[in-house]
Amino acid sequence: MHRESSSFSTAAGSCDGAMKIVVVGAGLSGLVAATEVQAAGHDVVVVEARDRVGGRVFTLREGFAGGQFADIGAEIIYHGQQNIAELCAKHGVELSDEFSLGTDVPDLIFGGERLDRAAAAEIVNELREAIKRTRPSHYETVAQWLRRARVSEPAELLLTAIAQSTPAAPLRIADAQELNVELSWGEAYRKIKGGNDMLPRTIARKLDVRLNRPVRVVGWSATGVTVESDHEAFHADRVVVTVPGPLVSELGFEPALPPDKVRALLQLRYGNATRLVVQYAERELVKEAIGSGCFTDRMPGFVMEQTVHQSGGPIIVAGLAAGDVEPTGLTDEQILDGVDATMSSVVGRPIKRLFGFVKSWTQDPWSRAVVRAPIGDQRDSVLPVIAAPLDGRVFFAGEHTDDRVGPGGMEGAIKSGYRVAREVLVEA
Numbered sequence: 264m265h266r267e268s269s270s271f272s273t274a275a276g277s278c279d280g281a282m283k284i285v286v287v288g289a290g291l292s293g294l295v296a297a298t299e300v301q302a303a304g305h306d307v308v309v310v311e312a313r314d315r316v317g318g319r320v321f322t323l324r325e326g327f328a329g330g331q332f333a334d335i336g337a338e339i340i341y342h343g344q345q346n347i348a349e350l351c352a353k354h355g356v357e358l359s360d361e362f363s364l365g366t367d368v369p370d371l372i373f374g375g376e377r378l379d380r381a382a383a384a385e386i387v388n389e390l391r392e393a394i395k396r397t398r399p400s401h402y403e404t405v406a407q408w409l410r411r412a413r414v415s416e417p418a419e420l421l422l423t424a425i426a427q428s429t430p431a432a433p434l435r436i437a438d439a440q441e442l443n444v445e446l447s448w449g450e451a452y453r454k455i456k457g458g459n460d461m462l463p464r465t466i467a468r469k470l471d472v473r474l475n476r477p478v479r480v481v482g483w484s485a486t487g488v489t490v491e492s493d494h495e496a497f498h499a500d501r502v503v504v505t506v507p508g509p510l511v512s513e514l515g516f517e518p519a520l521p522p523d524k525v526r527a528l529l530q531l532r533y534g535n536a537t538r539l540v541v542q543y544a545e546r547e548l549v550k551e552a553i554g555s556g557c558f559t560d561r562m563p564g565f566v567m568e569q570t571v572h573q574s575g576g577p578i579i580v581a582g583l584a585a586g587d588v589e590p591t592g593l594t595d596e597q598i599l600d601g602v603d604a605t606m607s608s609v610v611g612r613p614i615k616r617l618f619g620f621v622k623s624w625t626q627d628p629w630s631r632a633v634v635r636a637p638i639g640d641q642r643d644s645v646l647p648v649i650a651a652p653l654d655g656r657v658f659f660a661g662e663h664t665d666d667r668v669g670p671g672g673m674e675g676a677i678k679s680g681y682r683v684a685r686e687v688l689v690e691a
Contacts (some may be wrong), residue, residue, distance in 0.1 A: 281305045282691055283499035285490045287478050290318025291673055292660040293505035294466045295350070295680025296687070300503075301470065303688055308499075309470055310492060312477035312506075312629045315460075316467040319507070319630055320673060322458030323540070326618045329575030333540045334459045335622045337673045338567065338581065342451035344674040346681070347462075351455065354465045359572045361451040362555060370557035373420060375608035377552065386417045393418070399439030402639035408439035420560045426586060427564035429669070430636040431534030433586035438638040441669060454572065459673070477629075478506075480515035483656040501656055501690065503683055508649070508663035509533060509631035516657075527648035531641060531663065533632035535625040536585035539563050539602050544615040546570075546578035552610045553580065561605040562588055562598075577617055580606065585633065595621040634672045635663040642666040650679070655690045658683050 282305045286297045289311035301307045315321070321336040340347055340358070351358055371383040378386075397412040405426060409419055426437050455461050476492040481502055483489075488502040504511060512528050520528075539562070543549050549568075556567035563582025570579045582602075584590055590598050599619040607613045624630045637646065643666075650664035660683035665675030 284501045285497045285499045286503045288505035289316040291676040292680040296684045299684035309472045310476045317460045317463035322460040328617045331575050333569045333579050340453040346677045356462050357456045359454045370554050372559045389418050403439040405437040405439045406434035424558035424564035431536040431585035431633040432636045436532045482517040503658045505660045527645045532636045536583040536633045537623040540581040540620045542577050542579045542618040549578045
């Protein structure tokens with residue numbers, strides 16, 4: 264295959280000695296890294312396989328009635344995630360007011376019925392007491408812990424539903440030590456007004472982003488780097504690889520990656536999930552049944568309203584079918600029929616679906632996963648190896664390299680973008 268060669272020109276106004284940097288991936292980590300390095304006076308180009316920026320931050324605006332929209336990827340900003348809040352402020356992207364799913368007892372819909380508060384509290388309190396009584400051990404999965412703690416079947420159902428939300432993984436690989444001892448629910452959530460992808464789209468306007476350019480090979484030597492896409496090759500001084508962790512294992516590297524990095528990449532596990540988004544006509548009826556969000560023992564395990572801050576008559580609800588619950592071998596229509604059955608049982612009568620959308624992040628060729636799911640000491644033993652640069656030429660970022668505890672893929676991606684930019688600039 265013929266590839267055009269591109270040694271992109273130095274940006275106007277940059278000082279002599281400015282480096283040429285290629286950033287692979289236009290998700291939040293890549294865009295943040297590119298912005299920081301460019302601000303330091305270096306020449307940056309971002310290459311992206313998709314036809315859009317944002318990666319797993321993706322807002323769908325087509326198909327919904329009443330001008331409504333839904334976040335198909337990263338859904339919420341959690342309390343205390345200051346990096347994303349400050350980044351939004353820096354780029355003039357407005358956040359919604361805070362909202363909550365309740366901090367005491369969540370809404371539980373098991374067996375097709377909404378449990379009353381006393382029944383839900385009994386299940387939640389059982390889990391809280393079990394976590395305090397039987398402390399999770401190092402390298403113990405949630406599945407192993409719940410057997411050792413001898414929790415009831417309803418409590419296990421709740422844990423399965425929680426894991427579908429985060430870390431979007433089967434209980435047999437979810438880290439028991441990440442269990443929230445207080446089991447608090449959705450306090451002080453926020454979203455980005457107009458859709459979460461407003462942030463990456465706004466950042467990208469100030470960068471040279473080349474879309475529809477899947478990278479196949481990254482080469483490096485003492486004299487520079489070469490980044491090969493299907494139709495062109497970029498020659499530069501440094502490369503920052505920010506694609507999701509599973510895709511790093513699919514890239515060609517020349518010379519090949521060191522064995523310890525390959526081993527670390529293979530050791531890290533990832534959540535698998537399909538995003539299910541449905542718009543219904545009966546807004547008040549659905550809202551009364553699920554509140555702002557609820558846990559279920561069906562597909563999806565966690566259901567959340569996405570139109571809390573949107574006008575219009577209909578309501579959009581969304582959830583993740585994750586881990587072992589992720590549907591396989593079904594058409595999108597069959598999957599949406601399953602969601603309709605869940606929601607109709609919750610509401611108490613059939614409801615009218617106006618639009619539905621199914622997105623498997625596991626099957627997406629440019630993600631292959633939802634978020635990373637480290638266990639035990641992997642934040643200290645595995646993630647630093649994955650994130651370590653090679654010979655001061657090849658650098659790595661992405662939410663899978665971030666050592667955060669708990670949810671927050673967007674926050675983790677942003678943190679990794681700042682971290683890798685500092686590493687690159689040290690080599691300048």
